Amino acid sequence: MAFINFSSGEIQCKIIYYGPGLGGKTTNLRYIYDTTNDNIRGQLVSIDTKGDRTLFFDFLSLDLGKIRDYTIRVQLYTVPGQVHYDATRKLVLRGADGIVFVADSMRVQREKNIESLENMAINLKEKGLDITKIPVVIQYNKRDLEGSNIPVLTIDEMERDLNAHLKAPFFTASALKGDGVFGTLREISKLTVRDVSRKVLAKGQP
């Protein structure tokens, strides 16, 4: 649920990084946190287990500057990827305005990617959101493994598995090195703000 404050001229949107466990959702947020200036971002809040796996969510707030006199603030959340944390994933999805699906390019994770995307569609539906209507960007992460001895899925395979019906914009990335992280963020922010503006600002100020 986007929040628009006409008084302070601010639009707040909630963007969720979704995907299978150990796919790099938290790494995306950490890279954004590490490479942005602290006057445009808040604290990186993480609720982790002792083993550094996300238990509940990570959270980072970012100011993206102004569009048509409105300050745009995006709130980035990650969900825990592990299958048994479905209840917390649903909690975090509440009021989502845009989704980044972080898929793992390692061949052994192929099934996990598909399962996670199906799980996302079900959970969104439960929250009254439609995966085909909400802004979604897909990120094929861990592309830096190409050429290593770890078997990696090709982009064509991943597109067929995950994006055949959705036809969402996609980015190849290495969240660890930062490649594609800001490309993904820029695209989902653009789509989300456009979607929110279309839904809300078109109606004008009450």
Added chain:
Amino acid sequence: MNIILSDQDIVRIEKYLDTMLSSSGAHCALLIDRSGQLISSSGDPSTLDVIALSALTAANFGATSEIARLLGEDEFALLFHKGKNENVHFSKIGTEFIMVTLFDDRTTLGLVRLRTEKVVHDLRTIFTEIIERNKGE
């Protein structure tokens, strides 16, 4: 659902929060929605990251709602955390909003609870109006 607040809405909400703060002796109040967005704040949050606090509060409420459900309750209406110097009191406003009140040992939990109960009632009325208006548009 998207919520649009007008200047007048914000002024009204802040007035209620200000009144509650001065009568209860608490030093900061935040109004947030259940998805973790900060709507309005009043008082002095000093160096606190209120945006992060809003996100964590919404998550905290979500998690305790599940505890409530396990106990056969619908949801808990208020939560309270006591610290060495700072205390925090959370009250639910309708189904979509939460008020966070920060206070220290210059006031008491009893007084804060008494004053927040009144303002929760008033804010609930305002938000019912806002939601109805947003539905109509």
